[in-house]
Amino acid sequence: MRFSPRLRKRFGRIVSRLGQRRAWNLLQIFGSPRGPQPKLRKKWRDGKIGELQDIVELAHLPHLRRWVRKNTQKAGVRFNRSRTAKDAKASEVRDRLIRRRGKQRHLVYVSFAGRRRCLKVGRSDHGFGRIVSQQDAYYFRDASRVDVYFPKFERKRMLPALECALTHLFIPYHFYQKPAARRYGRTCPVCHDMKLVRKIARELYPA
Numbered sequence: 001m002r003f004s005p006r007l008r009k010r011f012g013r014i015v016s017r018l019g020q021r022r023a024w025n026l027l028q029i030f031g032s033p034r035g036p037q038p039k040l041r042k043k044w045r046d047g048k049i050g051e052l053q054d055i056v057e058l059a060h061l062p063h064l065r066r067w068v069r070k071n072t073q074k075a076g077v078r079f080n081r082s083r084t085a086k087d088a089k090a091s092e093v094r095d096r097l098i099r100r101r102g103k104q105r106h107l108v109y110v111s112f113a114g115r116r117r118c119l120k121v122g123r124s125d126h127g128f129g130r131i132v133s134q135q136d137a138y139y140f141r142d143a144s145r146v147d148v149y150f151p152k153f154e155r156k157r158m159l160p161a162l163e164c165a166l167t168h169l170f171i172p173y174h175f176y177q178k179p180a181a182r183r184y185g186r187t188c189p190v191c192h193d194m195k196l197v198r199k200i201a202r203e204l205y206p207a
């Protein structure tokens with residue numbers, strides 16, 4: 001995989017700052033003209049690990065976007081505010097897409113409020129029923145648009161991987177339930193790399 005030089009540089013800068021604080025007690029002996037060196041503290045370290053993970057995620061996005069485009073077909077439903085009641089949006093998604101896609105059981109849906117603000121990424125292996133059953137949830141009630149992604153091949157591991165990919169791409173607001181990456185093992189290369197970064201950094205920079 002190829003990473004942009006700009007991101008690689010940002011990554012390297014954070015790693016050297018971590019290393020500097022890791023060497024705190026050594027640097028302390030000699031002191032510094034600018035006063036005492038800051039110590040490596042857990043909260044600060046974990047913040048930096050989070051920044052490293054964000055960079056890794058960002059670097060994966062173009063590849064992820066291509067993967068989604070290649071392996072899915074997308075259909076969107078846009079709501080007309082004056083015509084569709086808040087509690088009828090989920091069933092409108094079903095009604096408008098079922099004729100084209102009735103038989104397909106596997107799908108991932110993404111709801112948006114406004115042009116880019118993503119409210120929710122969710123998946124279903126039972127067709128549109130799963131969407132309609134959430135009719136009352138704010139992420140459908142407040143949606144201005146719902147995009148549905150249909151995998152070209154219905155494979156068992158494809159659905160969680162697709163859900164995870166779309167979660168990385170859109171960063172939904174409704175995020176307290178992380179995608180199923182953990183349960184399905186290494187289906188998502190981004191989650192894998194983000195976890196690897198955390199594991200290595202915690203070993204290298206104990207705090």
Ligand SMILES: [Zn+2]
Binds near residue numbers: 168189
């Ligand atoms: Zn992932």
